[in-house]
Amino acid sequence: MNKNEPSENETGTTGTDFMHGLAIDAVIFGFHDHQLKVLLMRYNKTGVVALPGGFIHKTENLNDAANRIVSERTGLKNIYLEQFYVFGDYGRSDPRPMKDILIANNITHDDNHWLLQRFISVGYYALVDFTKVVPKPDTIFDSCAWYDLAIIPKLMQDHNTIILKALASLRTDLDNKLIAFNLMQEEFTLGDLQILYETILDKKLLRPAFQRKMLSLGILERVAKKWTGAAHKAPYLYRFSKNI
Amino acid sequence: MNKNEPSENETGTTGTDFMHGLAIDAVIFGFHDHQLKVLLMRYNKTGVVALPGGFIHKTENLNDAANRIVSERTGLKNIYLEQFYVFGDYGRSDPRPMKDILIANNITHDDNHWLLQRFISVGYYALVDFTKVVPKPDTIFDSCAWYDLAIIPKLMQDHNTIILKALASLRTDLDNKLIAFNLMQEEFTLGDLQILYETILDKKLLRPAFQRKMLSLGILERVAKKWTGAAHKAPYLYRFSKNI
DNA sequence: TTATTATTGTAACATTGTGTTACAATAATA
DNA sequence: TATTATTGTAACACAATGTTACAATAATAA
Numbered sequence: 006m007n008k009n010e011p012s013e014n015e016t017g018t019t020g021t022d023f024m025h026g027l028a029i030d031a032v033i034f035g036f037h038d039h040q041l042k043v044l045l046m047r048y049n050k051t052g053v054v055a056l057p058g059g060f061i062h063k064t065e066n067l068n069d070a071a072n073r074i075v076s077e078r079t080g081l082k083n084i085y086l087e088q089f090y091v092f093g094d095y096g097r098s099d100p101r102p103m104k105d106i107l108i109a110n111n112i113t114h115d116d117n118h119w120l121l122q123r124f125i126s127v128g129y130y131a132l133v134d135f136t137k138v139v140p141k142p143d144t145i146f147d148s149c150a151w152y153d154l155a156i157i158p159k160l161m162q163d164h165n166t167i168i169l170k171a172l173a174s175l176r177t178d179l180d181n182k183l184i185a186f187n188l189m190q191e192e193f194t195l196g197d198l199q200i201l202y203e204t205i206l207d208k209k210l211l212r213p214a215f216q217r218k219m220l221s222l223g224i225l226e227r228v229a230k231k232w233t234g235a236a237h238k239a240p241y242l243y244r245f246s247k248n249i
Numbered sequence: 250m251n252k253n254e255p256s257e258n259e260t261g262t263t264g265t266d267f268m269h270g271l272a273i274d275a276v277i278f279g280f281h282d283h284q285l286k287v288l289l290m291r292y293n294k295t296g297v298v299a300l301p302g303g304f305i306h307k308t309e310n311l312n313d314a315a316n317r318i319v320s321e322r323t324g325l326k327n328i329y330l331e332q333f334y335v336f337g338d339y340g341r342s343d344p345r346p347m348k349d350i351l352i353a354n355n356i357t358h359d360d361n362h363w364l365l366q367r368f369i370s371v372g373y374y375a376l377v378d379f380t381k382v383v384p385k386p387d388t389i390f391d392s393c394a395w396y397d398l399a400i401i402p403k404l405m406q407d408h409n410t411i412i413l414k415a416l417a418s419l420r421t422d423l424d425n426k427l428i429a430f431n432l433m434q435e436e437f438t439l440g441d442l443q444i445l446y447e448t449i450l451d452k453k454l455l456r457p458a459f460q461r462k463m464l465s466l467g468i469l470e471r472v473a474k475k476w477t478g479a480a481h482k483a484p485y486l487y488r489f490s491k492n493i
Numbered sequence: 494t495t496a497t498t499a500t501t502g503t504a505a506c507a508t509t510g511t512g513t514t515a516c517a518a519t520a521a522t523a
Numbered sequence: 524t525a526t527t528a529t530t531g532t533a534a535c536a537c538a539a540t541g542t543t544a545c546a547a548t549a550a551t552a553a
Contacts, residue, residue, distance in 0.1 A: 090332065
C-alpha cells in the first residue's frame with residue numbers, strides 16, 4: 006500500500022485508490038531445512054489463514070503491484086516473480102470470511118462493500134532466499150510466517166488450489182527456465198542444489214547426471230571449497246554467474 | 250454478450266452487467282494455405298482493427314467468458330483455449346480509440362464512461378479448425394476476418410504485443426502439450442502436420458525425424474490412403490486418437 | 494604415520510532420443 | 524513398362540541422459 010496517502014489505511018479498506026474486482030495473490034516460495042515453504046498471513050481475531058495479496062492502485066502497473074505486495078511482506082527487493090494463472094471462477098469469492106474479518110476489526114461496511122464483492126485474482130509466484138526474508142505482519146494480520154508446503158492448513162477461499170497450481174507451474178518452469186537459484190543462498194554446493202530440485206520435483210535424482218547437467222549449463226562459478234568438518238572430501242561452493 | 254438481457258446491447262456499452270476494469274482479449278489462431286492466421290475485428294466508421302474481446306458478466310466464470318467470446322466470433326463450440334498472460338500496464342489503456350468509436354457510433358457517454366477507464370486484460374489464445382469457422386461481425390464491427398500473421402496492421406492499444414506474446418506461448422506449448430491438432434482438419438497427412446509445425450516454429454524440420462516423433466507419440470490413428478491424383482506414392486491420412 | 498570412513502568429482506559405458514542419409518514402395522504419366 | 528516425384532522407413536551418427544564405477548579427498552582412529 007502507498008504510505009504517502011494517509012487516506013488509505015494499510016489494508017486499503019476504503020479502497021478509493023484501488024481497482025475494484027481485481028486482486029493479486031502471491032505464492033511466495035522459500036526453501037529451508039530440506040523443505041519448500043510458503044509465506045502465509047493470519048488475520049487477527051478470526052484466525053483465518055490466507056496467501057499474501059493485495060490490490061492494484063488505479064494508476065499502477067499490474068506487475069509493479071505484484072512486486073510491491075511481495076516486497077512489503079518479505080522486506081526484499083528485486084524478487085523473482087512469475088504470473089502463473091488467473092483465478093476467475095464466480096464461486097471462488099465467498100464473502101463470509103472477509104465479512105467476519107471486517108466485523109472483528111470494527112471496520113464499518115455494508116454488504117455492498119467492495120471487499121465483499123466478487124474478485125478475480127491474478128496468481129503470481131515468487132522465489133526468494135529464505136534466509137534474507139523478514140516476514141512483515143501489519144495491523145490486520147497478527148502473523149506472517151513460513152509454512153511447510155507439506156502441511157498447509159485449510160486456507161481462505163480457493164487459496165489451497167492456488168498454491169497447488171503455483172507448485173505445478175514451478176515444476177514445469179524448473180526445466181525450462183533457470184530459476185531454482187533464486188531459492189538458494191548466494192553460495193551453495195551441488196549437493197544443496199540437488200536437494201532443492203528433489204524437493205521441488207518430489208523425486209530422487211541421480212547425482213552424477215545432475216551434476217553434469219548443472220555444470221554443463223555454464224551458469225555456475227566455482228568459488229571455493231566448503232569447510233564441513235566431516236570426515237570425507239569437502240564439496241566445492243558455487244555461485245550463480247551473474248554475467249549471463 | 251447475453252442475448253437474453255435486452256438492457257444490454259451487443260457491445261455492452263451500458264455495462265451494468267459487466268465487471269469493470271477487466272477485459273478478455275482473444276488471439277484466435279487458424280491455419281490455412283501454409284499460413285498462420287489470426288481473427289481480427291474492424292470497428293465500423295473508425296476503421297480501428299482490434300483483437301476480438303469482451304467483458305465478464307458479474308456472475309460468470311472467467312474461463313466461461315473467454316469461451317463465450319470466442320464462440321460468438323467463430324460460431325464454434327468446445328474450442329481449445331489457453332490463458333497465456335495478463336496485460337496490466339497502466340499505460341496500455343489509451344481511451345482515445347474507444348472514445349472515437351463511441352462518438353462515431355453516437356453512443357452517449359462522458360469521460361468517466363467505464364469503457365474509457367483503465368482496463369486490465371486477460372490474454373487467451375484459441376486454436377481452431379480454420380475451415381469450420383464462420384466469422385461473425387456485429388453492429389459495432391463491420392468486419393471480422395482472418396489476417397495473415399505475417400502482415401498484421403497496426404492494431405488498437407497493445408494488441409500487436411498481445412499477438413506476439415500469444416505466438417511465443419503457442420511455440421513453447423507446442424513441445425509440451427499436444428495441441429497442434431486443434432488447428433488441423435479432422436484428417437490430415439503427416440506432411441500437412443509438418444508444414445503446420447514449420448509455420449508455427451518458423452523453421453524447417455527434417456521429415457524422417459518429424460514423422461518418427463509424431464508416430465511414436467501414439468496419438469495418431471492411420472485412417473486410409475489419401476487420393477491425391479499426383480504421380481507418386483499416396484500419403485496416409487491420420488486422425489487424432491480421441492481415446493487418450 | 495597410516496588405515497578407515499564417508500562423501501565428492503568425474504570417467505566410462507549403456508540407453509534413449511534426435512539429426513541425417515539412403516533407399517524401397519508406390520501412383521500417376523509417358 | 525520405364526519415368527517421375529513423393530512417401531514410409533531403415534540405418535547410421537551424434538547428443539543427451541541414465542547408470543555404474545572408482546579415484547580423490549578430509550577427518551578420525553589405530
